[in-house]
Amino acid sequence: MHIVVPIKLAPDLVEDLEIDAGGAALDRTFLRLIINEFDDHAIEQAFLLKERGGGQVTIVAPDLEGADDVLYTAAAKGADRLIKLIGDFSAGVNCHALARTLAKVIGDLHPDLVLTGVQAHDDLDGAVGPLLAEHLGMPYLGYVAGLTVSDGKCMARKEYPGGLVAEMDVALPAVFGIQAAEKPPRYVVTSLITQAMKSATIEEIETGEFDSGGAAAVERMSRLEATTHAEMIEGSTDQVADKLVAVLRERGLLAPRG
Amino acid sequence: MSQDIWVVVETLRGAVMDITYTSLAAGRILADGLGIRLVAVLLGHNAEPLAGTLGTADSVIYVDHASLADFTPEAYRRTISGLAKELAPRAILFGHTSMGMDIACGVSLDLNAPLISSCERVKLEDGRPWYSSPTCGGKIIAEGPIPDPVCVLTIVPGGYKPEAVRLPGPKEVVRMAPSAALEGLRITLKKYIEPQAADVDIAKEPMLVAVGRGIQQADNIALAEALAQALGGVVCGSRPVVDQGWLPVPRLVGKSGVSVKPKCYVALGVSGAPEHVEGISGAELIIAINTDPRAPIFNVAHFGTLLSMFDLLPALTEKIRQAPRP
Numbered sequence: 001m002h003i004v005v006p007i008k009l010a011p012d013l014v015e016d017l018e019i020d021a022g023g024a025a026l027d028r029t030f031l032r033l034i035i036n037e038f039d040d041h042a043i044e045q046a047f048l049l050k051e052r053g054g055g056q057v058t059i060v061a062p063d064l065e066g067a068d069d070v071l072y073t074a075a076a077k078g079a080d081r082l083i084k085l086i087g088d089f090s091a092g093v094n095c096h097a098l099a100r101t102l103a104k105v106i107g108d109l110h111p112d113l114v115l116t117g118v119q120a121h122d123d124l125d126g127a128v129g130p131l132l133a134e135h136l137g138m139p140y141l142g143y144v145a146g147l148t149v150s151d152g153k154c155m156a157r158k159e160y161p162g163g164l165v166a167e168m169d170v171a172l173p174a175v176f177g178i179q180a181a182e183k184p185p186r187y188v189v190t191s192l193i194t195q196a197m198k199s200a201t202i203e204e205i206e207t208g209e210f211d212s213g214g215a216a217a218v219e220r221m222s223r224l225e226a227t228t229h230a231e232m233i234e235g236s237t238d239q240v241a242d243k244l245v246a247v248l249r250e251r252g253l254l255a256p257r258g
Numbered sequence: 259m260s261q262d263i264w265v266v267v268e269t270l271r272g273a274v275m276d277i278t279y280t281s282l283a284a285g286r287i288l289a290d291g292l293g294i295r296l297v298a299v300l301l302g303h304n305a306e307p308l309a310g311t312l313g314t315a316d317s318v319i320y321v322d323h324a325s326l327a328d329f330t331p332e333a334y335r336r337t338i339s340g341l342a343k344e345l346a347p348r349a350i351l352f353g354h355t356s357m358g359m360d361i362a363c364g365v366s367l368d369l370n371a372p373l374i375s376s377c378e379r380v381k382l383e384d385g386r387p388w389y390s391s392p393t394c395g396g397k398i399i400a401e402g403p404i405p406d407p408v409c410v411l412t413i414v415p416g417g418y419k420p421e422a423v424r425l426p427g428p429k430e431v432v433r434m435a436p437s438a439a440l441e442g443l444r445i446t447l448k449k450y451i452e453p454q455a456a457d458v459d460i461a462k463e464p465m466l467v468a469v470g471r472g473i474q475q476a477d478n479i480a481l482a483e484a485l486a487q488a489l490g491g492v493v494c495g496s497r498p499v500v501d502q503g504w505l506p507v508p509r510l511v512g513k514s515g516v517s518v519k520p521k522c523y524v525a526l527g528v529s530g531a532p533e534h535v536e537g538i539s540g541a542e543l544i545i546a547i548n549t550d551p552r553a554p555i556f557n558v559a560h561f562g563t564l565l566s567m568f569d570l571l572p573a574l575t576e577k578i579r580q581a582p583r584p
């Protein structure tokens with residue numbers, strides 16, 4: 001069984017985000033990119049399936065700052081093949097362009113399963129998974145938190161609100177949008193990553209031109225200027241705690257001592 | 259060319275989901291602004307009575323077929339795309355949900371229609387229909403025109419309250435047969451698995467202390483437990499905390515968990531991502547403790563502090579314990 005996990009790198013939300021001079025895109029000059037957190041779950045799910053049923057795991061990442069880290073980290077966790085897509089990703093590519101580019105490469109890999117993160121927080125034109133599935137001619141099922149493979153079929157646990165799960169049978173090959181792996185993504189110690197950097201090879205594949213057609217235009221982008229904002233309580237730990245106690249008391253929210 | 263605004267109705271085991279009403283509210287604004295009709299598209303099997311709360315729409319298209327009894331991506335997508343090719347709507351609105359996100363991309367490619375996802379609000383600007391979508395965890399708003407002649411949008415909760423548009427009706431129900439073949443489906447529903455039984459139902463708790471990823475590690479949950487105990491409440495959490503196994507699944511607040519409506523919600527190290535915030539819109543008082551001044555949680559909270567929870571919690575818990583009760 002061959003499992004392919006394509007990666008999207010998304011802005012690290014811990015950093016401040018700025019809008020560029022054009023006013024319709026993020027300023028990418030100082031943008032720190034990290035792996036889309038749901039892709040991390042997709043990688044984990046791939047390893048869980050490999051551990052249970054054998055097979056090969058291939059990770060594909062676009063050539064952006066952070067891609068090598070992601071690939072070597074995956075290698076340290078047990079990925080069999082690492083592929084970096086070479087092209088000018090620096091200006092940012094939308095889901096449509098990324099999906100088309102990935103499809104060209106992943107189609108040739110003849111995967112049984114393609115696991116993507118269900119979405120990334122900066123998606124504005126759908127998500128990579130379902131678009132990729134279209135270009136590969138494979139079925140897509142998203143919001144998945146659990147997969148079992150047997151006899152060319154896959155049983156997927158799809159999440160609905162409130163914790164309800166639908167068990168669906170999906171014919172392989174197929175693309176899944178992973179919401180959460182069955183277990184939290186594993187950690188790998190730095191020494192193993194350093195080792196992988198020496199022993200693992202990253203294959204490079206040229207992507208050619210991007211085709212971003214299919215997304216609606218973004219005409220303006222702005223940092224959220226909320227119409228409402230919390231009243232901020234400042235001061236020392238004691239002062240803030242006192243004020244919060246007062247807020248709770250005024251509203252009758254201090255439970256009688258039981 | 260009908261050029262109506264369509265809202266694809268989401269149903270789950272015989273109930274219309276709230277996101278459908280949110281989408282209808284958005285659709286109503288577009289339809290009224292453009293002077294066209296709002297049509298709800300309902301798929302199912304013996305499900306026509308569900309049209310009874312879709313009165314905000316001018317009309318309901320109802321497609322009945324055994325393969326549409328429950329949602330599966332291929333059957334629903336083929337049916338919607340087939341109808342849309344026949345009737346040429348101006349825009350199709352899906353929920354940005356487990357169902358909608360499985361098929362919106364495919365439908366947009368079938369129709370060669372541009373796709374806009376995570377749309378929270380719509381409006382008319384200089385006569386042009388216009389979307390706005392929160393992105394980057396709600397820190398950024400992206401806006402632009404809704405292109406013609408046809409466009410597919412996925413709608414997130416938050417912009418419009420579902421209750422206001424849950425109206426009896428509609429004026430007409432048009433029954434249609436699926437125009438697409440519904441055989442040879444590669445995805446089939448086997449069964450539903452009920453949610454894990456909960457020791458407490460957080461939807462009913464008046465006092466909740468929520469922990470987010472800022473709590474850093476399982477051992478620190480005890481700090482939140484202590485605060486909850488002092489307040490006479492219970493601990494709940496965000497998705498990463500539950501995915502880590504630090505809290506049980508029934509304690510998850512948000513899109514994939516529970517919508518809560520406590521008198522007071524204390525959020526510790528929760529950033530306020532849209533998927534979390536959608537679960538707390540019913541909270542009467544929200545207090546946010548978060549070290550990031552730009553955390554979106556402060557836009558929904560009533561009171562906030564930038565102190566680290568690790569500094570504040572011991573003192574706060576102790577003061578609450580000591581505070582005189584009325």
Ligand SMILES: Cc1cc2nc3c(=O)[nH]c(=O)nc-3n(C[C@H](O)[C@H](O)[C@H](O)COP(=O)(O)OP(=O)(O)OC[C@H]3O[C@@H](n4cnc5c(N)ncnc54)[C@H](O)[C@@H]3O)c2cc1C
Nearest residue numbers: 470471472496497512513514527529533534548549550567
């Ligand atoms: C389909 C889908 C469904 C989802 N459903 C849900 C859902 O139901 N519920 C849900 O919660 N999420 C859900 N998510 C995930 C959601 O997108 C966010 O990833 C998640 O809510 C973030 O959780 P968080 O706020 O705990 O973590 P983060 O976003 O990582 O935020 C941690 C916060 O802690 C703060 N912090 C750090 N240290 C401290 C400190 N010492 N003191 C105080 N603050 C500190 C940081 O400033 C930061 O704001 C869903 C996502 C998808 C794609």
